[in-house]
Each structure stands twice: as C-alpha cells, then as structure tokens.
Amino acid sequence: MTQETAEWTEPAEPAEGYPEIDALFDSLPNKNGALIPLLHKAQEVYGYLSQEIQVYVAQKLNIPAAKVFGVATFYSLFNLEKKGQFKINVCLGTACYVRGAETILAAFEKELGIDQTETTKDGMFTLDSIRCVGACGLAPVVMIDDKVYGRVTPGDVKTIVDEHLGQGGQ
Amino acid sequence: MEKLTSWDALKNYREKTCGQTSLLCVGEQDANRVVLAVGEATCGVAAGAKKIADTLQEEIDRLGLKNASIIATGCFGYCYAEPMVEVRMPGKPSVYYGYLTEEAARDIVVKHLVHGQLVENNVLPVEVNIP
Amino acid sequence: MSEKAAQVRIALRNCGVIDPENISDYIATDGYEALAKALFSMTPDEVIETVKKSGLRGRGGAGFPTGIKWETARKSQSDVKYVLCNADEGDPGAFMDRSLLEGDPHCILEAMALCGYAIGAQEGIIYVRAEYPLAVKHLQLAIRQAEALGLLGDNILGGDFSFHLSLYFGAGAFVCGEETSLMNSVQGGRGEPRIKPPFPAVSGLWNAPTNINNVETYANIPQIIRNGWEWFRQFGTEKSPGTKVFALAGRVNNVGLVEVPMGTPLRTIIEDIGGGIQGGRRCKAVQTGGPSGGCIPAEHLDTPIDYESLAGLGSMMGSGGMIVMDEGDCMVGIAKFYLTFTAEESCGKCTPCRIGNRRLLEMLTRITEGEGRMKDLDELDILGNIIKDTALCGLGMSSPNPAISTLRFFRDEYEAHVRDKRCPAGTCKKLVGYKILEDKCMGCTVCARNCPVSCISGARKKVHVIDQKRCVKCGVCHSKCPFDAIARG
Known part of the structure; x- marks a missing residue:
C-alpha cells in the first residue's frame, strides 16, 4: 500500500489552475475532509497525481503539501505516475488465486512484454494486480478500467489485449 | 415526483405504482404480464448478461410479444450459473434459467413465452426461502 | 420456493x-414501511429496544x-451525531456487500435513516x-430517488x-474496514x-458520537x-440469531452467495448448496474470515457456524x-498468500503489525521455498500469538490467524516442506518441477x-522439452x- 520508493523533489511552479479541482472544491458544502474527494477528482481528470497537483490541492485546502503526499501515498488507488490508456488489473483475491490468477498475470506479462506495475512503451497498457473486485463467482477475473472479464483463461489474454488495441488512440 | 407526506401516502404510492414495477401484482391489470428478470450485477455483466438481455429483447420484438418486458435485477447469488434469467408469469411460480447462451435465450422466448414449454437444459433448481 | 430450503x-x-434502479420496486416489497412504522408509531428508545432484543450482531466480523x-x-x-455505513469491503473473496449495494441499495438507505432516528x-x-462502480451508481441513483x-x-x-x-469513496486500503481508520x-x-x-459511539467522526455498522448488518434492520x-429470533441460534450471508468460492461446484440461518453446519453449505467439490474430489479445508x-479442516465440517464456534x-x-x-x-x-496481503496492507502505525507480520511472511516464504527450519514452526506460533496480543487494531490482532490455524491443523504439511523439502499439494513452485517423459510424449504440441x-519447444510428433x-x-x-506425459516432482 505505501509507496515507499516514492521520493519528493521540488515541483515546478504550479500550473495556472485546475478548473475541475476548483469547481469541485467550490461545490463541497463541507471543506473539512475534502482532501480525498479532490484527489479522486484530480486523478479522474488528469490521470495521475503529479507533484504540481498535490501542491495545488495543498494550497487550496491550506494544509501542508506533506500531508497531501502522505495521503496520496497511503491509498493504493492513487497513482503518482502517469498510467497507460487502459489499466489492466488482474485480480489476485483469494478466489482468483485459488483458480490460477497467477498464470493469467504471467500470460499478460508475456503478451505485453512488461512486468507487473509497468506501462507499455506506447502508453497503451498498464499492468497491475488488484485485491478482489467482488466477482469471485467468475474467478479468475481481470478488470480493465471499469469492465470486468470473468472466467479468463491464458488463451483469452491475447484476444483481450487485441480488442483494446483496436479501440486505442482515441 | 411529488413528495410523500404521510404513512398513508406511502401505502397509496405502493398500491398505485405496483403495475409499473418488475414484480407482478395480484389483480387484473397484470393478468397477462410477463417479466424477464436478467441478473445484471457486476458478475452477471462480466458473464455476458447484457448480450443475453439484448437477445431476449430482439426475439420479443421479432415475435411482437407486447406483454413481455425485460428488467435488470441485481445478483441472485447463483454466480456459477451466470448469465441467468428469471421468467415471471402471473399466478405461476417463477422459472429460473442459467448458463445462458444467445441460442438458449432465443429458445426461452419461443418455447417458454410463446408455447409455455420449459427449456429443460437451462432450468436451475432454486431452493430459497424468503420469509 | 421450497419450505425446507437450506437458504x-x-x-x-x-x-x-x-429492479435496483426503480424505487417503486423496493416500495412494492414493503420498502420504507419499517421507516414509516418507526417514525409514526415507535419512539427512538423502542427502536433501539427492538434491535437489542433481536440479538442482531455485527455482520462485519x-x-x-x-x-x-x-x-x-x-x-x-x-x-451533532453521525451514522456511518462501512461499505469498504476489502476482504479478498467476499462480495456480499457489493451484491447488496448493487441489488438492493434502498434497503441500506432505509436502515441508516432508521438508525439516525x-x-x-x-x-x-x-x-x-x-472499485465498485456499479454499486456507486446504484447508490447515487437511490439517494436521488428517495430524496x-x-x-x-x-x-x-x-x-x-x-x-x-x-x-464517500475509499481509495484502496484494507485497513479502512477498521472503524477508527x-x-x-x-x-x-x-x-x-x-x-x-x-x-466511536462516544467520540467518532469529527469527535461526534457516531454509529458505524457494516452493509449486511444494516440490511437486516x-x-x-x-x-x-x-x-x-426464530432464525439462527440463541447467541447468534438471524442469518449470515457467505460468499462461497474456491473449489466448490456452485460458487455464489448463500444466506443461511446461523448454526447451519459447514457441510450443508458446501455439499447441499455448493453442490460438492469440483471433479468429485475431496474437501480438504474451508477458509473463513479472509x-x-x-x-x-474437513473433519470439522459438521460444526454449526456461529461467531463462537468459528472462533473456537x-x-x-x-x-x-x-x-x-x-x-x-x-x-x-x-x-x-494471506500474510503477503496483510503485510502489504498493514498501515505501519503499530510495531507488532508492521514488523511482526513481515517476519511471519519471511518465515512462511522460507518454508515454501524449502529453506525452512524446524524451529521456524515454533517461532511462527509464538510470534503469531504475540502479534495477536499486542497489535493496535483488528487488522493486526487477527492477521496471524491464517498462519496459526494452518499450523495447528496441518502441521504435517508444514513439516513435509521443512524436513522433506516437499510440497504435498504440488503448488509451491520452488519445490516442484515439471518434466516431459520421453516414452509417453506423442509430440501433439x-x-x-x-x-x-x-518455454516448451519441440517439433510436431517429436518429443518436447x-x-x-x-x-x-x-x-x-x-x-x-492428453497423454499424462508430463511428470511433476
């Protein structure tokens, strides 16, 4: 969960503004506890939490940037680095593990030529594992963005990747 | 929608809207209604439930079955048999079908809805007590 | 629907x-009737008295x-007081909360309003x-419709x-299932x-009194x-009234969600509802509680399930x-597998959990790689119990359970790994290898x-390597x- 290897370096000057973050901030009735919703929003819009965004959010909430960094690194859903266009998450929950999820992960690694947590050079795919998407009845499952693929076999992996290559680049 | 402002208003609303729900009410307005309830929770969708719902709808349209409608429900718990559909007809116990393919979905509309025959291969034994 | 149904x-x-997207459906099944009944015919104390007498216990664990x-x-x-619902279902292998939120969101809203009253x-x-986008969508819709x-x-x-x-959206941290986290x-x-x-009931969110229950607990209210x-109280047992939902998964034929009265034996769930083990094989163990x-172990399958018997x-x-x-x-x-999970999800605040679980994981890793020592087995047990006694929160206090319980019931399997450098189930990768038997391989590819x-090569109709x-x-x-030509050993 904690991204222990993440390092802090002085960020560039914050950009002129992040209108989506401002809009959400203005709409929140209660500014207490707004940090996590703002980070969710920033990641949804910009794909990841750059140091500029973290500093911006800190200024917005009038809290130390260290606190923002502490929260951003605590939760596994927050990315500090840019991810691929499609985020492939192989479920490694218990039900999937018992039904061979590790083999599926190995098949994706081979198909994409990257290891877990890496992104392909063309920026199309990021491969990672996830802890249970709650579709245990269909184990092993793979989640690509919001879509869940069930009863995946190593033979399906190429088809799934090709399907997305076809939609890529929009 | 108008706000309900009393307990009685809630009861009236319940009676008034029953015919617009996926549940069949006793009474004449529902004497001919058939409801196909497709499980479209995360697991059902991952198993292909949307495609099954589309196929059922196409077949219903093709045969012009005006009394049949399709609704999306949550998870019935029979994950192993997804995608699945429950056929509700007035005055009859529900029939549950599982392991659906597009072909089986078409069979259900033609055989079960039109001719009243079960599609035996896909019938699920469902033993659940809802007290 | 059968009267003698196990579920x-x-x-x-x-x-x-x-239809979870249609509030009329929920109302048609007597939805919001309980809320109306409470608001117009019961005092708050009567509501609490009813919940107390029902004997309902927290379904989060x-x-x-x-x-x-x-x-x-x-x-x-x-x-100011708050009502919180813990829908941060993080236990890998459990998905009843997701199903409830997706399939019956109004039920949770009604229960929380009842609690508020x-x-x-x-x-x-x-x-x-x-991580549950459909549940979020249905909840948002349900709140709008109810308003x-x-x-x-x-x-x-x-x-x-x-x-x-x-x-409020979680951001992927198992420890957030703990109420103060x-x-x-x-x-x-x-x-x-x-x-x-x-x-929390005294000083919780923003230091105000806060009631927090999990999704399934609210669903009963x-x-x-x-x-x-x-x-x-007609369902379940004297000490654990009502029912419990289980997410049945793994090697069983009928995986899915089942809800049974408390006190139902494990065997009924696995054999009658679950349809037995795939491929007609034998059940070896059942993991509960994530x-x-x-x-x-299989010899305890006739134990009636309730909080106390599982803890025992x-x-x-x-x-x-x-x-x-x-x-x-x-x-x-x-x-x-589980220790990898908890070691990774430990928040790092208290030492027993942060460091202790890491040491447990190291010992288990050594054992699965054939590097274990016999004294590791005793140390696993001792350290595991120290963590249980000294960790700050529920995560740490329970994290050694998977190691302690398997050691208690399957010590021979641990010993086989340590003494014979052998994995009886044949899944520990460092202890198994695969080899193609030349006399049996037909070169079918x-x-x-x-x-x-x-990593397998060989021409068609020639022995592969x-x-x-x-x-x-x-x-x-x-x-x-197809020819049993690959040996494991």
Whole structure:
C-alpha cells in the first residue's frame, strides 16, 4: 500500500489552475475532509497525481503539501505516475488465486512484454494486480478500467489485449 | 415526483405504482404480464448478461410479444450459473434459467413465452426461502 | 420456493428480485414501511429496544451486539451525531456487500435513516469502495430517488425527522474496514486506526458520537423493525440469531452467495448448496474470515457456524468469505498468500503489525521455498500469538490467524516442506518441477501451445522439452497433456 520508493523533489511552479479541482472544491458544502474527494477528482481528470497537483490541492485546502503526499501515498488507488490508456488489473483475491490468477498475470506479462506495475512503451497498457473486485463467482477475473472479464483463461489474454488495441488512440 | 407526506401516502404510492414495477401484482391489470428478470450485477455483466438481455429483447420484438418486458435485477447469488434469467408469469411460480447462451435465450422466448414449454437444459433448481 | 430450503434470505431478500434502479420496486416489497412504522408509531428508545432484543450482531466480523452500539450512541449527548455505513469491503473473496449495494441499495438507505432516528443523528455517510462502480451508481441513483419522494432529506414523510445521506469513496486500503481508520479516512487523512476507547459511539467522526455498522448488518434492520424481534429470533441460534450471508468460492461446484440461518453446519453449505467439490474430489479445508480468519479442516465440517464456534476453531466469521479448498491447495501457500496481503496492507502505525507480520511472511516464504527450519514452526506460533496480543487494531490482532490455524491443523504439511523439502499439494513452485517423459510424449504440441510463457519447444510428433530456466511452474502443461506425459516432482 505505501509507496515507499516514492521520493519528493521540488515541483515546478504550479500550473495556472485546475478548473475541475476548483469547481469541485467550490461545490463541497463541507471543506473539512475534502482532501480525498479532490484527489479522486484530480486523478479522474488528469490521470495521475503529479507533484504540481498535490501542491495545488495543498494550497487550496491550506494544509501542508506533506500531508497531501502522505495521503496520496497511503491509498493504493492513487497513482503518482502517469498510467497507460487502459489499466489492466488482474485480480489476485483469494478466489482468483485459488483458480490460477497467477498464470493469467504471467500470460499478460508475456503478451505485453512488461512486468507487473509497468506501462507499455506506447502508453497503451498498464499492468497491475488488484485485491478482489467482488466477482469471485467468475474467478479468475481481470478488470480493465471499469469492465470486468470473468472466467479468463491464458488463451483469452491475447484476444483481450487485441480488442483494446483496436479501440486505442482515441 | 411529488413528495410523500404521510404513512398513508406511502401505502397509496405502493398500491398505485405496483403495475409499473418488475414484480407482478395480484389483480387484473397484470393478468397477462410477463417479466424477464436478467441478473445484471457486476458478475452477471462480466458473464455476458447484457448480450443475453439484448437477445431476449430482439426475439420479443421479432415475435411482437407486447406483454413481455425485460428488467435488470441485481445478483441472485447463483454466480456459477451466470448469465441467468428469471421468467415471471402471473399466478405461476417463477422459472429460473442459467448458463445462458444467445441460442438458449432465443429458445426461452419461443418455447417458454410463446408455447409455455420449459427449456429443460437451462432450468436451475432454486431452493430459497424468503420469509 | 421450497419450505425446507437450506437458504433463508433476510438480508438478500430483494437481491436479484427487484429492479435496483426503480424505487417503486423496493416500495412494492414493503420498502420504507419499517421507516414509516418507526417514525409514526415507535419512539427512538423502542427502536433501539427492538434491535437489542433481536440479538442482531455485527455482520462485519467481530459480532458486537448492534443494539448496544446504538444505545451507546443514543446516550451520548451531542447536537451533532453521525451514522456511518462501512461499505469498504476489502476482504479478498467476499462480495456480499457489493451484491447488496448493487441489488438492493434502498434497503441500506432505509436502515441508516432508521438508525439516525434511533440515535438522534441527521447525517449519514456511506463509505464505499471506489472499485465498485456499479454499486456507486446504484447508490447515487437511490439517494436521488428517495430524496425526490421525501423518504430522505428534510421532514421525511411529512414528519419532524430529517436525515441526509452522502457517499464517500475509499481509495484502496484494507485497513479502512477498521472503524477508527475509516473515520480518519472520511476526515481526509491517512486511514490509520487509533486506540479505543473512546469508542466511536462516544467520540467518532469529527469527535461526534457516531454509529458505524457494516452493509449486511444494516440490511437486516428494516426487516427486524417491520416484523419485530420475535420474528427475527426464530432464525439462527440463541447467541447468534438471524442469518449470515457467505460468499462461497474456491473449489466448490456452485460458487455464489448463500444466506443461511446461523448454526447451519459447514457441510450443508458446501455439499447441499455448493453442490460438492469440483471433479468429485475431496474437501480438504474451508477458509473463513479472509485474511483475519483461518482454515478449518474437513473433519470439522459438521460444526454449526456461529461467531463462537468459528472462533473456537481459530478462525472467525469475518465478513463471510468462504473459500473451499481441496487436495490441490497447499495450506502453507495459503497462509503465505494471506500474510503477503496483510503485510502489504498493514498501515505501519503499530510495531507488532508492521514488523511482526513481515517476519511471519519471511518465515512462511522460507518454508515454501524449502529453506525452512524446524524451529521456524515454533517461532511462527509464538510470534503469531504475540502479534495477536499486542497489535493496535483488528487488522493486526487477527492477521496471524491464517498462519496459526494452518499450523495447528496441518502441521504435517508444514513439516513435509521443512524436513522433506516437499510440497504435498504440488503448488509451491520452488519445490516442484515439471518434466516431459520421453516414452509417453506423442509430440501433439498441446503443452507448447498452452504454456503461458512459451518455454516448451519441440517439433510436431517429436518429443518436447521444457526450458527449466524460463518455466514458471504453473502446471498448465501438466493439466492439459492428453497423454499424462508430463511428470511433476
């Protein structure tokens, strides 16, 4: 969960503004506890939490940037680095593990030529594992963005990747 | 929608809207209604439930079955048999079908809805007590 | 629906039955009737008394009596109080909360409003996993519909009671299932637990009295209020009334969600409802309670399930994950799997959990790689119990359970790993290898085509060879070979 290897370096000057973050901030009735919703929003819009965004959010909430960094690194859903266009998450929950999820992960690694947590050079795919998407009845499952693929076999992996290559680049 | 402002208003609303729900009410307005309830929770969708719902709808349209409608429900718990559909007809116990393919979905509309025959291969034994 | 059915659905009664996107469907199944009944015919104290008498206990795992929690929150004096719903279902292998939120969202809203009325709170927050997009969508829709009908918001059903609900999205941290961590997260901080007392019912979110229950616990509330506590007590056992939902998964034929009365034997769930083990094999163990629970060996399958009996077997109810395992599953490997999970999810605040679990994981890793020592087995047990006794929160206090329970019931399997450098189930990769038997291989290419890492080579109708350096020991070739020409050893 904690991204222990993440390092802090002085960020560039914050950009002129992040209108989506401002809009959400203005709409929140209660500014207490707004940090996590703002980070969710920033990641949804910009794909990841750059140091500029973290500093911006800190200024917005009038809290130390260290606190923002502490929260951003605590939760596994927050990315500090840019991810691929499609985020492939192989479920490694218990039900999937018992039904061979590790083999599926190995098949994706081979198909994409990257290891877990890496992104392909063309920026199309990021491969990672996830802890249970709650579709245990269909184990092993793979989640690509919001879509869940069930009863995946190593033979399906190429088809799934090709399907997305076809939609890529929009 | 108008706000309900009393307990009685809630009861009236319940009676008034029953015919617009996926549940069949006793009474004449529902004497001919058939409801196909497709499980479209995360697991059902991952198993292909949307495609099954589309196929059922196409077949219903093709045969012009005006009394049949399709609704999306949550998870019935029979994950192993997804995608699945429950056929509700007035005055009859529900029939549950599982392991659906597009072909089986078409069979259900033609055989079960039109001719009243079960599609035996896909019938699920469902033993659940809802007290 | 059969009268003698093993499944009795109270929490799941609407799941898969109603259209969750249509509030009229929920109302048609007597939805919001309990809320109306409470608001117009019961005092808050009567609501709490009913919940207390029902004997309902927390379905999130620990089994604390729900009515006592509510009563404590009611007695805490404060202008502002909160009702929280813990929908941060993080136990890998459990998905009943997802199903409930997706399939019957109004039931949770109604229960939280009832709780608000009972304890004197006007604001509720559902802390839901961001990984459940459909559940989030259905909850948002349900809240809008309920507000439009005056079933949530100001002056509910024209009365004096007002209750507002909102969602808060988790961001992927298992420890946030612990109530004080969850509240820190809602306050915008790192999800780290704190010492109790004070309990949330006295000082919780923003230091206000807060009642927090899990999704399945709330799902029982409307039925208890509507039908009365006597009705609820006809199900289950004296100490654990009602039903429990289990997410049945693993090597069983009929995986899915089942809801059974408390006291039902494990065997009924696995054999009657679950349809037995796949391929007609034998059940070896059942894992309950996820990373907080333990493995129950097959000889205890007739144990009636309730909070106390599972704890007696070194496991726990947990949120209701139930993973069935057969001879092909290595118990040391399973313990290592869970410890990998908890070591990664430990928030790092207290030393026993942060460092202790790391050491447990190292020992288990050594054992599965054939480097274990006999004294590791004793140390596992000693350290595991120290962590249980000294960790700060529920995560740490229960994290050694998978290791301690497998060691207790499957010590011979641990010893085989240590003494004979052998994994009886054949899944510990460092201890197994695959080899193609020259006299049996027909050169059919099935293994080569199925190998996920393409490490098998050989011409058609010629003996194939596995490149041992690249082999990931997944065993796919072994299971796919039509001629039994691949040996494991």
